[in-house]
Amino acid sequence: MEAVARKICIIGDFAVGKTSTVARFVHNAFSEKYLTTVGVKIDTREIDTNSGPVKLVIWDIAGTDRFSAIEFSYLRGAAGYLVVADGTRGHTVDVARRLRAEARERYGEVPSVMLVNKADLADEWDTDEATFDSLAQDHAAVFRTSAKTGDNVENAIRTLAEMVAG
């Protein structure tokens, strides 16, 4: 059975770990070195879902706290969003909320999964349970992830893959 291709966009503020999350998911790798993304970096990975094999074409979009017309154009045709925030920088959750709302306004309802990243630095988190509860209302699922250790990265992206595969 030939895999269906699906465009997935990963969005969030700068330095929340979007590129690292994709690297963990696609290459099972992690680098401590911070390299900012310019424009879009594209990676693909094929996985099996309950609906059959899916080739995820992941658009890793440069971090921003607000979409300009250019970033909006990147979202066009996306089957789902991975929205990422940094648990140690509470305001990046607000940025994630704003980006999700802007995307919804522009392209309507598209499935999304929220990743609150850097779970390996839990001691430094300033994101509380109430925040998670409210995020759960905006997304199909919310995960505490760590691109560094790999915790929940696979779960989070597979959850979205199941939703867009059918």
Added chain:
Amino acid sequence: MSTLDIARLPDAVAKIVAAAVPATVVLRVDRLGRLLEAHGDASTVKLSGLGTGKSVFSQLPMLEGSDLGDRNHWACIDNGAGHAVDVDTVPGELDDAWIVLVSVEDRRLAQQQQQLAANEARLMNQRQQKLVDQLVAARSELELRRREAEEALTDKTRFIASMSHEFRTPLTSVIGYAEWLSTALDDTAQRQSRAIVRAGRHMLSLVNNLLEQAQLETNQASARPDCIALRDLVEDIAAIMAPLAAEKGLAFAAFVDPQLPERLVIDEMRVRQILINLLGNAVKFTRTGSVQLNLSSQADQLHIEVADTGPGIAEDDKGRIFTAFKRLEGSQRQVGSGLGLHITLQLVKLLGGSIGLDSEIGRGTKFHVRLPYQDAPAEIPAAASEPAAATTGQHLLLAEDDPDLVQLLQLYLARAGYVLTIVDNGRDAVSEALARQPDLVLMDFNLPIVDGLSAACQLREKGYSGVVVALTGATLDDDRLQAVEAGFDGFIAKPIRMPELMATLQALLA
């Protein structure tokens, strides 16, 4: 893949290519996305193996999800081969579409360096801001804890003041009755009653120390300098200490340098307490020999010297003896609350002075206190130091709810010739005072029905113009201020020393 010939391209595609040649690749696809034509050098955008007839979506995953029938522009997209391209899609006129890939790798690299520096600076700022926020939060927390601690300390002071008041009222009766009896009984009974007086006064000094300590802790204490007769004060202190020393077989002497003025301005109550604490300690810890008090003037300061022939204080202990609740090792030093010297130090500081000591083990100790004072103004008349023997039937209203104290005051006041009206609550005090217009109202603070402060206010509001004197165990500065604001003319602290009471009444009624 053919060479790129701009002339063969549609105008919209040619415009894009013209701005970017030579690093440009142009593809033409049919409506199903199959690659029909490829123009340009694919290696300039790090692409290879583009095959016509195959789906362009599988060959260029970046196009997944895009509608090639629409005009699109995507800037700076990594084409999957680690090379950044701008991608444009332009609908064709033959049910086809054109895809233009322009290499922007150089631009991406330059922009990445720039953006990296900017992002790292922003991250640094955010981390700094977070630290600042944490510091502010920590400071707020500390401030909250400090306020809570202060409130707890104030509550404690209030509690001690309240307890102090509770002690003072019965102590007035204990000491007062014992003093009364000591003049009326045989020698044996007089000695016994004097022992009661001494014990009562000792207990009073402990209560005073506790209260003073609480006030000093909360910075509620303030110096109240007044014109005093220093020699009278020393005589008074000697009268208290000499019998205590004599009981232990100690010689006691007090000297006042003739160079010291007869009258000077200083806080008498605090000086009295300093003297009692130092002399009390000296008598307490000296087994044989003497205790001596010397007062002199040095460099315009009152110099107090208290010398004893007691056990002395070890060098290591000299720094510790002024610490609260620190008592030196050894059974003799374990007597008392451990507050005396600590309070003495605080009182000396309160009065702007200094304290020090010389001591030698086995030879004794000499404390030196230096206190600033002011010369008494010449026009201030000397206060009456002796109570009046009798009055001429002046009318006095006594408002006090402690029956033992009422009986004791009756003894003294009647002997002094006052005509008394007695009530046991504030409401009756107001009505009786307004009806009978006594020369003086002597009123407790803590009266039932209407308290003393409210009663004084009512008296003043209703036009009573006689003298109103507060009689209370409350001794905080705040209480004194409240008493003045309520309309009291004087303030007598319990336990009442009868000679002082008589002198105060006489002065106020003069």
